[in-house]
Amino acid sequence: MIKIAPSILNGDMSNIAATVAMLDRAEADWLHLDVMDGVFVPNITFGPKTIADMRPQTKTFLDAHLMVHDPNTLLEEFAKAGADLITVHYESPGCTHLDRVIQRIHGLGVKAGVALNPATPDSVLDYILDSLDLVLVMSVNPGFGGQKFIPYSLRKIESIANKAAKRGVNLEIEVDGGVKVNNAAEVINAGATVLVAGTAVVCAPDPIQAVKDLKACAK
Ligand code: DX5
Ligand code: ZN
DSSP: EEEEEEEEETTTTTOOHHHHHHHHHHHSSEEEEEBBSSSSSSSOOOOOHHHHHGGGGSSSSEEEEEEEGGGGGGGGHHHHOOOSSSETTTTTTGTTTTHHHHHHHHHOOOOOEEEOTTOOOOOTTTTTTGOOEEEEEEEEETTOOSSSOOHHHHHHHHHEEEEHHHHTTEEEEEESSSOOHHHHHHHHHHOSSSEEEEHHHHTTSSHHHOOOOOHHTTT
């Protein structure tokens, strides 16, 4: 089943509770939470305290995408906050020992994902693919919502999907950046199983309808 994971990034950051309630009404499958530290990416958002405060407001699966210089110091806090999945970036300087980071996330009882920037080949994950719950393919350069989908991302999604199928691993492939109703079908056909949609949902005139429309693309 394809999951729709709206990102709250371009919603009203002074009223996250309203966005969460709205996305619950829209029956979003996951909530995509973009954590940015102003170092790894040129933008700053929120941290574990915000996620901990959101946790009692929704039963929806919380998908934390950490765009930070060093996720290691924060993993325990994010797990305690109630994140269901923690995705770290392959390119984060703190992920030099990526295998260890993944083991640590699993040790905290949380699902583990690795995100790849657009220019990073998926082959860097060949040896750890079997230990991951998710690979996040960035289809824009991370930092901001509302950017244009990079078409070569489709080839990377296909490559990861082929490897996962060949090895029989149960892997979610999440695509993040510039996903909209007009490209959702090709992203799904390439092998994506989780679609992040930021501006396409929260900036739509009718966000609830926007989630429905994306779900319809997945059928
Ligand atoms: C970008 C973030 C995305 C962003 C997606 O760095 O990781 O999750 O919110 O927004 P859209 O869908 O507008 O590209
Ligand atoms: Zn994201």
